[in-house]
Amino acid sequence: MAKYIARRLLIAIPLLLLISIIVFLLMRAAPYDAIDAMTTPKMSEETIAAIKAQYGYDQPVWVQYFAWLGGLLQGNFGYSIVTKSSIAEQLAVRIPNTILLVLPSYLVAYVTAIVLGLVAGSHRGSRLDHVIDGIASVLIAVPSFWLAMLLIFVFGYLLRALPIVGMQTVGDGSFVDVLRHYILPFVTLTIAFLPDNLRYVRSSTITQITQDYVMVQEAFGAKRAEIMFRHVCRNVLGPVLTRLGMALPMLVTGAIITETIFSWPGVGPYFMTAIKGMDYPIVMAILILSSTLVIIGNLLADVLNALADPRIRQGGAR
Amino acid sequence: MPATNVATATVPAASDRIAASGVSRRSFVGLAGAAAAAGLLARLGISPLDATFAGAAESGGTFTYAIAGDPGSNVNPVTTNDRYGLMTLKLLFNQLFTYRADGITWYLADGYDESDDHKEFTFHLHEGVTWSDGEPFTADDVVFTYQTIQSIPTADAYSSLNYGDDGKVEVEAVDDLTVKFTFPFVNAAALEKLQGPDGVWIFPRHVYEGVTDFENNDVNARPVGTGPYTLADYQAGSYVQFAANKDYFKGAPQTDGIVFQIVTNENTGMQAIQTGQVDAWIGTAAQIQQMDIQGNGLTVTPYSENRVAYLTFNAQRVTDQRVRQALWYALDKKAIADAAALSDEYYELEYTFLPTTSEFYNPDAVQKYERDVQKATQLLADAGQTSPTFRVAYTGSDSLQTNALIVAQEQAAEAGITLELVGLESAALSQAQRDASSDYDITFGGYIMGIDPDSYADEFTSGSPSNYGHLDDPELDDLFTQGRQETDHDKRAEIYDKVQARIQDNAAFYPLYSNKRLLVTTARVSGIEDAKLIPIYTFEDYDKLRVQG
DSSP states (O other): OOOHHHHHHHHHHHHHHHHHHHHHHHHHHHSOHHHHHOOOTTOHHHHHHHHHHTTTSSSSSHHHHHHHHHHHHHHHHOOOOOTTOOOHHHHHOOOOOOHHHHHHHHHHHHHHHHHHHHHHHHHHTTTTHHHHHHHHHHHHOHHHHHHHHIIIIIIIIIISSSSSSSSTTTBBHHHOOOOOOHHHHHOOOHHHHHHHHHHHHHHHHHHTTSSHHHHHHHHHHHOOHHHIIIHHHHHHHHHHHHHHHHHHTTHHTTTTTHHHTTTTTHHHHHHHHHHTTHHHHHHHHHHHHHHHHHOOOOOOOOHHHHHHHHHHHHHHHO | GGTTTTTTHHHHHHHHHHHHHHHOHHHHHHHHHHHHHHHHHHHHTOTOOOSSOOTEEEEESSSEEESSSSTTOOTTTTTTTSHHHHHHHHHHOOOOOEEETEEEEEEEEEEEEEOOTSSSEEEEEEETTTTTTSSSOOOHHHHHHHHHHOOOTTTTTHHHHHOOOOBBBBBEEEEEEEEEEESOOOOOOHHHHTTTTTTOOOOOHHHHHOOSSSSSSTTTTTTOOSEEEEEEEEEEETEEEEEHHHOOTOOOOOEEEEEEEEEOHHHHHHHHHHHHHHSSSEEEEHHHHSSOOOTTTTTEEEEOOOEEEEEEEEESSOOHHHHHHHHHOOOOHHHHHHHHSGGGGGEOOSSSOOOOSSSOOGGGSSSSOOHHHHHHHHHHHHOOSSOEEEEEETTTTHHHHHHHHHHHHHHHTTTTTTEEEEEHHHHHHHHHHOOTSSOOEEEEEOOOOSSSSSGGGGGGGOOTTTTOOOOHHHHHHHHHHHHHHOOOOHHHHHHHHHHHHHHHHHHEEEEEEEEEEEEOOOOOOOOOOHHHETTTTTSOOOGGGOOOO
């Protein structure tokens, strides 16, 4: 198993390099750059040239790429071109904020999805199933920014019950204060994450329930609950577990829109601003980070799957 | 937790309303559920219908201003030139003086003497000023600041103080409280040059001596300045918090603190000001129309940033002056401005390159191009181009520009001119403007320049990177040079009359309007007049703002 993981990690390295080259080239293929975004009519030609030189824009693209890569290998994410701040410093603050928001809401959505999905799938065609599936279908069509604005309007403006901006009141870092700020983005994200998983669990439950082994179990007089928990659940949860691993990159880029709307000081607003300003060191750093997480997430998914299913485990160990 | 005090009263109030309105049983159950939920929220310390909100409930007067971007942790007095970075600098540092359309406000200097040859300017510094770390402020700091800026080409004020082959401004300390600036040539805009394009912020020698990289260092996180506030806290992506400098040399600030709250989404900002979570916010006319201004006790204060919005032909692409004039004759400036700004309280029409607030602004000296469709078609016929098509580049996300151009497009069509509108990202637009060989015939721009007409010279003189019309007019260049060197006010006025007339006659540049910025404040805020509304920073003196505790 360890060997298998090591091999998969080694394969990831050239993949990451390739991704970084593609992203770098795409960013630089744009007909304008971050300096154009910040140039004002008040700047002299000399000043613009000096700023371009400072960020290496006067060098060929491949020199710039290797300079960036060299920095990265030394653990240096570089500096924002627009705000000049250290990217590592900013991410060190923002990633935990994003995780704080995404992880609990994903887990809540995940568990809810499993429970509701199993219930709906095992009662296929019933009224309950129609209600659950109906809700999931509606929610999957609801854009998260719209939901966020709706929540802001109702709970922030009409009821004046909850704060709508940021993570805490300035000067009040108490738990209750953070919790008050937490509720609306948390609800938005939970609802955003829910329907996709719910529909997945429901449809795989339905697939499993129509399998022959269920019929055989029924023929042997097994109770419905017994069949559900001992057999169907196991088979449904395998692939669902895989989805958990694949959700790993969500921890960094899972809430970009929601964070931007609630001014949550996470990765989202930072990434959005950087893209608009063509601030390529930030875009590169976040994309490399999230693609690393995609790769690790896939690996994790396979490992989880292997752990859950002895047949795969044996295959993997060979 | 001061925010909880109203909570207990609200739930019964809600059920009272249910009884009174006679709603059906079914919706009553729903409402009762909501009321139960409200009770739960109240136990969490969450109060429905709570008017005094978290930000507002803070002790003794903190002014919270919503800003749309993160100034970052590396705001520094040398290279910072973005709006929010400059607002931060305004609180922490001082200039010697600020020079604006309505005159000079003195800060670290009390006044100056000008030599007879108009080249030497001797400033007398304010006595008894100390840095926020307790060290005394002296002429040495001023000399250090100016010389540092002169040595860093990426510094914001670098080009205001260095003139290439023509030399540079010499700075020397005469004594502890006197500084002399010597210009290499007579420059009528000297005072303005000394404050740079966005201010020269005097920084302490004892802190910055030895710093080579002004953007990434340990000093920026703990800035030492002379300003009315000191930096209390910066939370990336959340807020910048400032504490009053009780020893501020102009007197202790009226508020205990100021918070720049980062609100990235404009719709969220709209709700944040209506619920009082922030005290001040900048909106657009369209947003203000959607808001309940009176019901929420808000005040809208329009103020001018002297930002001239304009259309400009690329004169290298559209070379026939008559064709350019034809388009301007086809347009109705007022209708365009009405469409963009929604109310005539929110803009002023512009007729020359200078904003209406400039003392040299003279609309009577210029060709105004009042709408005359017949004349437009005649000019086109004379030029042999009866139905030209122009590609117009503008900032696609800017609703003001979009609305203005849609009206302009209709008007131009009446004269047989087709405007093809191409919305761009602002960075792409900025690039297109500087590139004389770009595919766009017309670009939509806007500038906030200085007070002296000479600060606009770069927009129109040949070879300058911000000459977005790509004019190449030696006579115009010469007039700008004369204006710069002339120190007699009346003679300057004559020169700038000619400049204004010449630019309008050339007809590449078409000034539209200066739209106002709309400051929305809650009822807590007062003292806006004392703090004085100014371009870019919003307030000249944040320390004069007052808020109810």
